[in-house]
Amino acid sequence: MRKRERLWAGALALVMGTAVLAGGVPAGATQPGGEIVFADVGWDSIKLNNAIAGYIAQEVFGYTWTEIPGSTPIIHEALIKGEVDVVMEEWSDNITGYAEDRDAGKFQELGINFNDNYQGLYIPRYVADANPGLKTVKDLANYPELFPDPEDASKGIIYGGIPGWDATEIMGKKVAAYGLDQYYNYLVPGSQAALDSVITSAWDKQQPIVAYYWEPTWLLGQYDMVLLEDTPYDPATYQDGLGAYPAVTVAVGVSNQFAQDNPEFCEFLSKYHTSSALISEALAYIQETGEDYSQAGLWLLEQHPELLEKWLTPEQAALLTGEISGEAGMDLFTFPAVFQPNTDAIDSGVRSFAVSAEPVLGAIRGGLDGLVTAFNWLLNHIPWTLFLAGVFALGWYARKRLTSGILYAVLVALIGVVGLWEEMKLTLSIVLASVVIALLLGLPIGVLISGSARANKIARPIMDTMQTMPVFVYLIPALLLFGLGNASAVIATVVYAIVPVIRLTSLGIRQVDKEVVEAAVSFGSTRWQALFKVQIPQALPTIMTGVNQTLMMAMAMVVTCSMIGARGLGMEVLNAVQRVQIGRGLVAGVCVVVMAVVLDRLTQALAEKDKKLEDAARQ
Structure with missing residues (x-):
């Protein structure tokens, strides 16, 4: 009996001890030795401020630190919820509801980082x-x-x-x-x-x-x-809009939980004050030397030791000054040999090419803008009633069901009901222009590599790269070469969406029974006659699947292209995301889904129709 009592007592003590330990550090609290989550809103100055404050947090106060990215409105909401601990740059006048949230005690404003900006x-x-x-x-x-x-x-x-x-x-x-x-x-x-x-x-x-x-x-x-x-x-x-814009007060904000649990570090943050001149000085250093934000922050502290005297106690400042002047030892967790590619040379090369090839690039830009404008002009001159009637007719023809035509027409009509009809037409114009160019380029390339093992061997790694490269990478050269707007959106969309039609065109042709092709040749068909009258017709279902996939990828990419000025439903989604407007984003997102679903079903139905015709011909 005593043994059982001792076991129960030990278990009870273990549970109580765990509870005490868990209660000692509330959920969401950050204690010295813990991790501070800084907000990264994307621009250079906040990355620099994060690097400076994070370094001091680590070397003086014993924290580790990390950054979490997001747009200004999303980060502000995360600060209120305690998902972010510190925002080194709260651009108060640029954030809707900032003053109301601060006055309501939803977060803590510790001080002014700088207020001499314009x-x-x-x-x-x-x-x-x-x-x-x-x-x-x-x-x-x-x-x-x-x-x-x-x-x-x-x-x-x-x-x-x-x-x-x-x-x-x-x-x-x-x-x-x-x-x-x-x-x-x-x-x-x-x-x-x-x-x-x-x-x-x-x-x-x-x-x-x-x-x-x-x-x-x-x-x-x-x-x-x-x-x-x-x-x-x-x-x-x-x-x-009347009158000059004032200098914005850029504050340091922390979550309520963080302020409660970390008073000593918050005392430092309340004294943290810089200026536009100081920040610009460090950012210029980054541009000139290629150093990262952490190195630029240390350089700035070395150039301006008076900052540490203002921010920290004498003991803390002396400790940090010694750390800055000391050299780091061997770090077993950091790879010792790092080769930094000369990305500046790549940037300079692309920009120099953009300048020297401006006449050609301007002509291409004009042609792409003209194609999008032509599609938009056509859509603008189709009455909405006729447009919906056309959707109904296509749905009925493709599916051979009256209900399909009615359903597709009703879904598209909902876009107009929610007030996004004009945005839908803009988006559809860019999608159609991109798909037309992708097909004009992709179909011949697919035919070419289907008949050449060498061409296929060369094209495969290129297409693998195009499909796996992050989509945002396509936006950068498009911007530099063609500027903001429809031309860049079309170029980026074509590069991203062209691969499926190339792959599936090549695959479809190569899968045609060789005996059928040999029979056509034996009856006197030339190579081109066999291609256009035998191989392509039999490969058409697979080719149409490639067209469908290209269309879907173009639809997805054109929304992303709102980040480089493509107007339409993508811009509506982007505005909603930036302002954390859930309802607005949901409505615009549903409209994108409706367009994608209708286009997908129509092209899939056409591919299935071709497949049935092919099977009937074989029988």
Whole structure:
């Protein structure tokens, strides 16, 4: 009996001890020795601030640290929920509901990182020097021909900010408030990378451009850009687009749980204060040397030791100064020999090619824009009733069922019911243009490699690379070579979506019974006659499957291309994601799904029809 009691007592003590240990560190708490989750909103300055604060957290306070990426609105929501511990740059004026959330105690604002930044509409210095009459935002009304929209010859173009930012909407209101919408289209690029690319591309070619931008950034540190003047800042009107944009207060925010459990580190964060000049200095160092953010942060602390004196106690500052000046020892967990490819040479080569080949690239861009415009013109001149009737007829013809035609027509009609009919037509125009080009290129290539073992051997690794390469990689060269808009979207979509039609065309032809081909040749058919009258007709079901897959991949890619300025349903989805608007994103996403499902079912039905015809012919 005593033995059993001792066992029960031991088990009870173990359970109680576990409970005490678990209760000592609440869920979500970060204790010294634990891990701090910093927010990475994507731009350079916050990565630099994270590297500096993370280094101090590790060397002085004994934490480890990591970063979690996300857009500004999503990260702000994550901070409120405690999924992110620290946001080193809360751009307060650019976040909808920031003040309300702060005042309601949903997170803690510890201090001001910097508040001497400016933002607005910028032009390159060479444009300002060549056009001395262009000094203010209102002066843009006299220069629309200087900034032509490549997709609309009747107007100029002003590039806006990042989807989800209040500043982006305010700049759009400014264009309307000053009457500039009569002369300009206002284009939201979709991402900072897209905006950076269009500005750097224009600079390389010494072309005029007017675009929204902000500081501190590497781009404004590297390029001499001029901020267009505006009427004085008025807090009562600037959100309506009237008046200059004020310098934004960029705060350091932490979650409530983190602030409660880590008062010593939060004391340091409350003293953390930089400036636009300091940040730009470090970002320029990165551009000049190619160092990473951590190395640039250490360099900045070495150049400005007074920062540590302001942020830390004397003992902490002395400890960190010793760490910075010391050399790191051998790290058994870090690979000792690292070869860094010269990616700058690749970038320079692509950009130099874009400049030297501008006449050819411009012609290609014009042709692609014209193709998309033609499809969009055609769709715009089809009444919605006739469009739905056409969908019904195709569904009925493809499926041979009246219910299929009605279902497809009703699904497409729902897109118009939710108010996204125009966006649907824009998306469909880009998809159709991309698929037409993909088929014009992919079908002949598939035929070619089907009859040549050497060509197939060469093409296979290329196609493997095209299919496995992350889709975002296609956006970068497309941006640099063709700029923002439909042309880049079509190019990126074609590269991504062309592979299935090549593979399946080649596969279908190679699977045709060799005896059938030999019989055709023995009856006097030439090689081309055997190809077009025997092999391709019998391979048509497989080829149609390739067409179907190319169409589906184009549909998926054209939504991603909203990040480089492709308008339509993709931009609606991107705006919803950036603003964490679940309902808006769900509605736009469902419309994309409806389009994909209808196109998929129609092309699948046509492939099945060809398969049935082929089987009937064999019988």
